Amino acid sequence: MKFLLTPDSNSYKRMTNAELEEGFTIPELFVVDEITLTYTDVDRAVVSGVMPVSKTIDLPTHKELASAYFCERREVGVINIGDEGVVTVDGETFNMTNKDSLYIGRGSEKVSFASKDGSTPAKFYLVSYPAHTAYPTKLVAQENANKLALGEQDQSNKRTIYQSLCPKTLESCQLVMGITEIESGNVWNTKPPHTHARRTEVYMYFDMPSHERVFHFMGEPSNVRAVVMKPETAIASPTWSIHSGVGSTNYTFIWAMGGENQEFDDMDHLTLADIS
Numbered sequence: 001m002k003f004l005l006t007p008d009s010n011s012y013k014r015m016t017n018a019e020l021e022e023g024f025t026i027p028e029l030f031v032v033d034e035i036t037l038t039y040t041d042v043d044r045a046v047v048s049g050v051m052p053v054s055k056t057i058d059l060p061t062h063k064e065l066a067s068a069y070f071c072e073r074r075e076v077g078v079i080n081i082g083d084e085g086v087v088t089v090d091g092e093t094f095n096m097t098n099k100d101s102l103y104i105g106r107g108s109e110k111v112s113f114a115s116k117d118g119s120t121p122a123k124f125y126l127v128s129y130p131a132h133t134a135y136p137t138k139l140v141a142q143e144n145a146n147k148l149a150l151g152e153q154d155q156s157n158k159r160t161i162y163q164s165l166c167p168k169t170l171e172s173c174q175l176v177m178g179i180t181e182i183e184s185g186n187v188w189n190t191k192p193p194h195t196h197a198r199r200t201e202v203y204m205y206f207d208m209p210s211h212e213r214v215f216h217f218m219g220e221p222s223n224v225r226a227v228v229m230k231p232e233t234a235i236a237s238p239t240w241s242i243h244s245g246v247g248s249t250n251y252t253f254i255w256a257m258g259g260e261n262q263e264f265d266d267m268d269h270l271t272l273a274d275i276s
Helices: 017-024
Strands: 002-004 035-040 046-050 074-080 085-089 092-096 101-104 111-115 124-130 138-140 146-150 159-165 176-182 199-206 214-220 223-229 233-237 242-247 252-259
Touching: 017 223, 017 233, 074 176, 085 101, 101 159, 101 176, 124 252, 199 214, 199 242, 214 233, 223 233
Parallel strands: 002 035
Antiparallel strands: 035 046, 046 124, 074 101, 074 124, 085 092, 085 111, 101 138, 146 159, 159 176, 176 252, 199 233, 199 252, 214 223, 214 242
């Protein structure tokens, strides 16, 4: 397990681009036949990638979690961004196609991941937060997510939001998670930007050619910085930071949040005139 200690709201202002990337991003999520685990100090979230090719991969615990198994005191959200795969939770199997989501409740002892066909592997993206209550494990296919159409073509921010793990689909302790697809010809996400000090957020960008990039804006509104994001990399957004971005092409991203409130519309809006 790797550890990401994010810089504070003052030190980020003096950091180079390389230092910003090192301090906030999670690169190389998907490695063949491995599970990557990164523990962040952003609400003690754990961010993970699993790409099984030739074997089944178990979800391990770690001494820093001080638990007999990973989900002893944690809940986990899983979204598959690859081809068809299978997640097994305490003997129950869940078939996941591209962009399906799975909620794994606290107390689930044995969790494993496999691809249906190793030549076209699944890519399981995981975000976990501490949990105080056990809720049932549940699969949410993308077509069963709560769907929102937002944005305008002339603002270059037309997008579809799939709220897959949220109060409208299931119960969780603090985790909410979903997918935003930017439509062709559009490049902005989260425009206008916002903050929500009551909960933190992790973004993971994907579904774009390997040479394209997303310019992720973060920081206080009065001192915004840009982090250049490659496909299939994640960034942790602290409570004091805005999170907004613009791509060199359209793209998709997964958002995951944990904190005081699970309501999607609970945010402190800004305008672009507030940004400097």
